[in-house]
Amino acid sequence: MPRQEKRKDQRFKMVLPVRYAWVEQSVRRQASGSTRDVSSRGTFILSSVVLSLGTRVELEVALDGLPHTLQCKGVVVRNEFAGFATSGRVRMTRFEAPRDFDGVPAGAKHV
Numbered sequence: 001m002p003r004q005e006k007r008k009d010q011r012f013k014m015v016l017p018v019r020y021a022w023v024e025q026s027v028r029r030q031a032s033g034s035t036r037d038v039s040s041r042g043t044f045i046l047s048s049v050v051l052s053l054g055t056r057v058e059l060e061v062a063l064d065g066l067p068h069t070l071q072c073k074g075v076v077v078r079n080e081f082a083g084f085a086t087s088g089r090v091r092m093t094r095f096e097a098p099r100d101f102d103g104v105p106a107g108a109k110h111v
Contacts, residue, residue, distance in 0.1 A: 009039040017062040042087040051076045051084050
């Protein structure tokens with residue numbers, strides 16, 4: 001039986017570089033990977049370092065062709081062999097969109 005989609009927000013397949021940080025045993029740790037898909041409520045991170053469920057994580061996503069980054073804080077809600085999914089708040093820091101920006105990043109495909 002096919003798995004029923006429970007997500008309310010559109011997801012976009014986007015492969016973007018990401019750095020992330022978390023605290024483990026009172027030590028701040030960092031790693032990097034790439035996004036697999038992105039929505040307004042979370043993202044899936046492809047990485048060789050897979051975080052445990054419930055881990056609080058800070059993400060910094062590089063935006064193609066722009067000198068800005070997307071800053072996110074979230075919680076790991078799913079993990080797989082190839083990475084993990086986060087859910088949480090997204091905040092833009094010092095982001096200015098080009099004047100012809102239509103709301104969807106170039107190259108993004110709805111999933």
